[in-house]
Amino acid sequence: MSVTSVKSSAVGPPVPQSVSAVKNIAISSENYKYLQQEIYRESGIVLDEDKHYLLESRLMPVARAAQMSSLDELCTRLRAKTSPGLARSVIEALTTNETLFFRDMAPFEALRLHMLPELLAKKPQKLAIWSAAASSGQEAYSIAMLIKEYGIGGCPVDILGTDLSEQILERAREAKYVQFEVNRGLPAAYLVKYFKREGLDWQLKADLRAMVKFKRFDLRQSMLGLGKFDIVFCRNVLIYFDVDTKVKILTQILSVLNPGGFLLLGGAETTLNLHDKFERIAVGSTVVYRKG
Ligand SMILES: C[S@@+](CC[C@H](N)C(=O)[O-])C[C@H]1O[C@@H](n2cnc3c(N)ncnc32)[C@H](O)[C@@H]1O
Known part of the structure; x- marks a missing residue:
C-alpha cells in the first residue's frame, strides 16, 4: 500500500495529512486500519491491505446515503457512534453475497x-x-x-x-x-x-x-x-x-x-x-x- 502525504488544498474540504492513494481512492491509513478492525470484529471477515477499490465501491454508496462525501467522514461518524444502524449498513455492504442456484453442481x-x-x-x-x-x-x-x-x-x-x-x-x-x-x-x-x-x-x-x-x-x-x-x-x-x-x-x-x-x-x-x-x-x- 503506498502512503503519501497530501497537503490541504485551498479549495474543497481539508485533506488528511496521511492518506493511502491507491487508484485515486483516498482514505487515511488510520481509517483503513479502523475499518479493517471493525469489519473483523463485526463479521470475522478479513479485509486485506489492497482492498481500497472494494471499500470505495461498496462504502461510498453507504456514505452518500447518509449525506457524507468521503470514507474518512464515514469513519469519523462510525467512531462517534451517533448514527444507529450505520455500522450495520457498512457490514451489510461489505459482505459478498454472490450465489446461484445449484452452484458448481x-x-x-x-x-x-x-x-x-x-x-x-x-x-x-x-x-x-x-x-x-x-x-x-x-x-x-x-x-x-x-x-x-x-x-x-x-x-x-x-x-x-x-x-x-x-x-x-x-x-x-x-x-x-x-x-x-x-x-x-x-x-x-x-x-x-x-x-x-x-x-x-x-x-x-x-x-x-x-x-x-x-x-x-x-x-x-x-x-x-x-x-x-x-x-x-x-x-x-x-x-x-x-x-x-x-x-x-x-x-x-x-x-x-x-x-x-x-x-x-x-x-x-x-x-x-x-x-x-x-x-x-x-x-x-x-x-x-x-x-x-
Ligand atoms: C459468497 S456468499 C455464499 C453463498 C452460498 N453459500 C454459496 O456458496 O453460493 C457468503 C455469505 O456468507 C455470509 N457471511 C459472511 N460472514 C458471515 C458470518 N460471520 N456468519 C454468517 N454468515 C456470514 C455473507 O453475508 C454472504 O451471504
Whole structure:
C-alpha cells in the first residue's frame, strides 16, 4: 500500500495529512486500519491491505446515503457512534453475497448420488440440512428442489438457511428472483415446475418456500442452540476468514453434525491443515467431508 502525504488544498474540504492513494481512492491509513478492525470484529471477515477499490465501491454508496462525501467522514461518524444502524449498513455492504442456484453442481450431484442414499439407508426419523451461509437463498432452495425431485419417501426434511446479513435473508425469505438470477444454474424444467411469474420476476412456489426456514446467525456464535444436522452446506464463506476463525467454525460444525453426517465446502475451501476429524470422501469431481 503506498502512503503519501497530501497537503490541504485551498479549495474543497481539508485533506488528511496521511492518506493511502491507491487508484485515486483516498482514505487515511488510520481509517483503513479502523475499518479493517471493525469489519473483523463485526463479521470475522478479513479485509486485506489492497482492498481500497472494494471499500470505495461498496462504502461510498453507504456514505452518500447518509449525506457524507468521503470514507474518512464515514469513519469519523462510525467512531462517534451517533448514527444507529450505520455500522450495520457498512457490514451489510461489505459482505459478498454472490450465489446461484445449484452452484458448481457437483455438490448437489454428491447430495443426490451419495449423501441422501447413504443417510436414508439408515431409515432416519427425519433429515436436517443446514445452509450455513445462505445468502439470498438459492443454495437452500436448490437443496429443497433436489429433495422434491429425489422423493425421499415420507421422511420429513428440515432445511435451515442462516446468514450474517438480515438484509440478504429478507430476500431469501421472499424467494423472488430476477430473470438473470434464474438464468444462472437453474434447469429450465425446474423454473417451469417450481416458480411462477410475478411481473418481471420469478417467485418460488409456496410449497418449496415452506420447506426452508431462515434466520440470522453469525458463524462465530455458539452453534449449540441450532440443533443437530445430517448435512451442512458451509460453502464459499470460510475463504473470508482467518485460520483461527476457520478452525473454530469447523470444530463447531463437527459438534452439531450427527455421526455419519456430511459437510460440504466451497470449491476453494478445505479442511486440510485446519481440522483432521473429518473423513474426506471424493464423490465425482468434488469432495465431501464425513463425521466418523
Ligand atoms: C459468497 S456468499 C455464499 C453463498 C452460498 N453459500 C454459496 O456458496 O453460493 C457468503 C455469505 O456468507 C455470509 N457471511 C459472511 N460472514 C458471515 C458470518 N460471520 N456468519 C454468517 N454468515 C456470514 C455473507 O453475508 C454472504 O451471504
